[in-house]
Amino acid sequence: MTAALTLEHVDGIAVVTIDLPGEPVNKVTAALRAEFAATFDRLSADSAVRGVVLASGKPDTWLAGADIDEFLTLQTAGEAEALSRSGQALLARLESLDIPVVAAIHGACLGGGLETALACRYRIASDHPKTVLALPEVQLGLIPGAGGTQRLPRLIGLQRALDMILSSRNVRARKAYQMGLVDELVHPAILADVAIDRARKLADKTLVGRRSPKDRGAAGVLLEDNPLGRALVFRKAREGVEEKTHGHYPAPFAALQAIQAGYEKGHDAGYQAEARAFGEMAVSEESKQLVFLFFATTALKKDPGVDEPAPEPHEVDTLGIIGAGFMGAGIASVAVQQGTPVRLKDTDTTRVSRGIAAVSEVLRGRVKKKQITRLQYDDQLSLAGGTVDYAGFGRATLVIEAVFEDLSLKHRVLREVEPLLAPAAVYASNTSTIPITRIAEVASRPGRVLGMHFFSPVHKMPLLEVIVTPRTNSDATVTAVAYGKRLGKTVIVVNDAPGFYTTRTLSAYMNEAGRLLDEGAAIESVDAALTTFGFPVGPITLLDEVGIDVGGKVGQVLYEAFGERMASSESLRRVVESGRTGRKGKKGFYQYDDAGTKNGVDFSVYELLPNGAARVELDPVEIQQRCVLAMVNEALRCLEEGVLRSPRDGDVGAVFGIGFPPFRGGPFRYVDSLGAGRVVDELQALNDRFPGRFEPAGVLVAKARARERFYPAHGHPLP
Numbered sequence: 001m002t003a004a005l006t007l008e009h010v011d012g013i014a015v016v017t018i019d020l021p022g023e024p025v026n027k028v029t030a031a032l033r034a035e036f037a038a039t040f041d042r043l044s045a046d047s048a049v050r051g052v053v054l055a056s057g058k059p060d061t062w063l064a065g066a067d068i069d070e071f072l073t074l075q076t077a078g079e080a081e082a083l084s085r086s087g088q089a090l091l092a093r094l095e096s097l098d099i100p101v102v103a104a105i106h107g108a109c110l111g112g113g114l115e116t117a118l119a120c121r122y123r124i125a126s127d128h129p130k131t132v133l134a135l136p137e138v139q140l141g142l143i144p145g146a147g148g149t150q151r152l153p154r155l156i157g158l159q160r161a162l163d164m165i166l167s168s169r170n171v172r173a174r175k176a177y178q179m180g181l182v183d184e185l186v187h188p189a190i191l192a193d194v195a196i197d198r199a200r201k202l203a204d205k206t207l208v209g210r211r212s213p214k215d216r217g218a219a220g221v222l223l224e225d226n227p228l229g230r231a232l233v234f235r236k237a238r239e240g241v242e243e244k245t246h247g248h249y250p251a252p253f254a255a256l257q258a259i260q261a262g263y264e265k266g267h268d269a270g271y272q273a274e275a276r277a278f279g280e281m282a283v284s285e286e287s288k289q290l291v292f293l294f295f296a297t298t299a300l301k302k303d304p305g306v307d308e309p310a311p312e313p314h315e316v317d318t319l320g321i322i323g324a325g326f327m328g329a330g331i332a333s334v335a336v337q338q339g340t341p342v343r344l345k346d347t348d349t350t351r352v353s354r355g356i357a358a359v360s361e362v363l364r365g366r367v368k369k370k371q372i373t374r375l376q377y378d379d380q381l382s383l384a385g386g387t388v389d390y391a392g393f394g395r396a397t398l399v400i401e402a403v404f405e406d407l408s409l410k411h412r413v414l415r416e417v418e419p420l421l422a423p424a425a426v427y428a429s430n431t432s433t434i435p436i437t438r439i440a441e442v443a444s445r446p447g448r449v450l451g452m453h454f455f456s457p458v459h460k461m462p463l464l465e466v467i468v469t470p471r472t473n474s475d476a477t478v479t480a481v482a483y484g485k486r487l488g489k490t491v492i493v494v495n496d497a498p499g500f501y502t503t504r505t506l507s508a509y510m511n512e513a514g515r516l517l518d519e520g521a522a523i524e525s526v527d528a529a530l531t532t533f534g535f536p537v538g539p540i541t542l543l544d545e546v547g548i549d550v551g552g553k554v555g556q557v558l559y560e561a562f563g564e565r566m567a568s569s570e571s572l573r574r575v576v577e578s579g580r581t582g583r584k585g586k587k588g589f590y591q592y593d594d595a596g597t598k599n600g601v602d603f604s605v606y607e608l609l610p611n612g613a614a615r616v617e618l619d620p621v622e623i624q625q626r627c628v629l630a631m632v633n634e635a636l637r638c639l640e641e642g643v644l645r646s647p648r649d650g651d652v653g654a655v656f657g658i659g660f661p662p663f664r665g666g667p668f669r670y671v672d673s674l675g676a677g678r679v680v681d682e683l684q685a686l687n688d689r690f691p692g693r694f695e696p697a698g699v700l701v702a703k704a705r706a707r708e709r710f711y712p713a714h715g716h717p718l719p
């Protein structure tokens with residue numbers, strides 16, 4: 001096997017460059033671990049070597065952590081614990097070398113990669129946007145397993161370490177320097193030279209690495225440097241995790257436990273607790289689903305969006321956006337961040353100015369969080385230009401229409417703008433429900449028309465659903481997909497149908513929640529049952545957020561398309577008629593104060609509902625089963641009808657678009673975890689009670705008969 005480490009000697013300093021052959025990123029494989037061990041032995045035995053610099057030969061990664069593919073082969077907690085122990089031992093060896101090791105970090109330094117850097121005596125990071133440091137293990141349902149839970153708090157302080165480990169957050173180089181995670185920040189061009197110089201100075205003892213956490217402030221020191229204060233920090237952290245995870249994610253608790261063991265029982269006990277917890281987490285069901293989501297989103301990064309052969313996407317030099325409302329401005333705000341000049345069109349200057357102000361607000365938020373500088377803010381905002389007459393649209397490679405959800409309005413806009421566009425321009429509608437085929441009916445170039453369904457708020461939501469009709473040209477599809485990725489979105493491509501994938505499955509779920517209200521369930525019981533299942537908010541709260549009027553309109557479109565199965569609940573119909581709109585109108589199923597903050601249930605809404613104020617107690621398990629299986633069955637139908645290209649897209653779309661609990665992997669993974677046969681039985685039983693609503697999808701019945709799954713039971717989930 002070709003070596004991943006190369007050695008270069010510069011006046012007594014050994015520069016070790018990690019460059020995994022044939023791999024896009026550096027990751028800690030078994031072979032790399034063995035090579036590291038041999039290299040450490042060799043270096044420490046070489047009296048000519050006075051210091052070491054650890055660098056990367058990859059352009060964008062320093063070291064991306066443990067090889068996640070290796071986790072798939074772990075069968076038992078014991079095996080995973082052994083993997084952690086061997087990682088710990090290797091880094092203990094690195095830390096105890098009697099020659100100084102300097103980490104010269106450029107690019108992603110993640111998980112086991114950051115743990116490697118933590119075991120070095122000195123860390124220098126390049127001041128570059130590609131340089132990010134994180135311990136993202138908790139996001140994979142794991143905990144840092146190569147000493148990260150012990151070394152990080154010692155280096156940067158308990159509270160900051162807890163924040164990094166529990167949130168999996170990426171820390172940029174500048175911030176890493178401010179918090180003392182790295183000792184120096186330098187321009188990428190001089191990183192190697194400075195690292196060699198620092199290794200030499202450390203060897204000469206004219207420089208020392210950091211010894212205690214930096215700039216924690218008096219309160220930080222007071223809390224963290226005594227057992228009582230730390231107990232308080234741990235208690236608060238645990239409460240925070242409980243509130244966020246509803247007990248569904250064991251990994252953050254396991255990480256807390258390992259960190260606490262290190263403080264209370266000493267280093268050895270801390271490392272042991274870390275290895276044990278890593279072992280348990282690595283074979284947990286939650287971790288398997290989260291690791292699946294990593295592979296699924298990574299695979300989507302490479303998917304051009306059409307089945308082979310894929311044409312080259314067109315470069316989006318200028319983006320035209322029609323409609324400067326919340327969605328239009330949101331799309332503009334992410335586009336300018338990627339350097340795309342945007343023409344934002346609306347019917348009058350007031351609306352246009354409001355749209356530009358909304359773009360400015362998103363960018364200001366980034367300045368505040370120190371994600372961009374004031375200068376970058378100015379540059380990005382200057383890319384957003386407004387118009388009331390489509391000026392500049394002739395230059396646009398891509399036009400996104402984000403006007404009100406009304407077919408005749410969408411037709412009018414398309415007719416108006418199409419003659420002004422370049423023939424190859426792609427025209428996308430940001431509709432959430434109206435079939436693209438209907439919108440394209442009035443197009444003279446229907447091959448250029450597709451849907452780009454962004455989620456709200458655009459700058460926060462990770463998913464983009466691209467919708468294609470049988471007439472959409474593939475070069476238009478790949479252009480929309482490639483541009484969506486450039487905006488940082490995870491993109492799924494679905495075939496056109498009413499409600500596409502996400503809106504349709506979400507509606508099935510919300511409708512069932514509404515029917516539970518028809519039967520007398522209490523609003524908060526329905527919401528609580530589903531947050532307990534793992535949704536971030538309950539369906540009734542979500543309806544208030546999305547807008548009850550919007551929910552009503554969507555319901556109508558889907559009812560017309562699919563009939564009784566998708567009929568809105570009586571409760572929703574009545575509340576729509578009453579004029580309540582939810583949070584935006586400060587009147588919905590819940591009460592809102594003037595600032596729009598949600599308070600308790602608005603009991604007066606019950607007067608509108610079929611059963612009035614008399615509410616009945618319904619079993620939370622039944623609530624969960626009915627709402628979730630309505631959603632899952634609809635997802636299965638989408639696969640069966642070819643709306644979805646794969647179960648993978650259905651799972652990623654549900655998790656990142658509509659809040660399906662990540663630890664359950666998505667609707668298809670959920671079916672696999674229960675077994676298709678059991679899901680058929682449960683649906684059948686529900687269908688007996690509510691005829692026509694829960695008829696099991698054909699694709700599910702076929703899987704159950706053949707005793708098959710959607711994904712392989714073992715090995716890589718996406719072979």
Ligand code: 3H9
Pocket residue numbers: 024025027060061064065066067068069083084087108110111112113115136137140142143144145146148298299301302
């Ligand atoms: C850990 O470290 C545990 C330790 O604490 C303890 C151990 C005992 N493993 O995303 P991309 C592959 S847990 C395996 O398209 P980008 C990826 O699958 C680990 N494979 O590129 C893809 O493969 P393919 C903690 C990995 O530039 C290819 O590299 N680390 C790994 O958009 C390109 O990836 C993480 O969670 C890996 N660790 O983004 C980091 N990393 O070409 C996970 C990448 O066959 N990785 N690959 O499809 C990332 O976040 C991003 O991949 C990264 C690059 C930012 C590095």
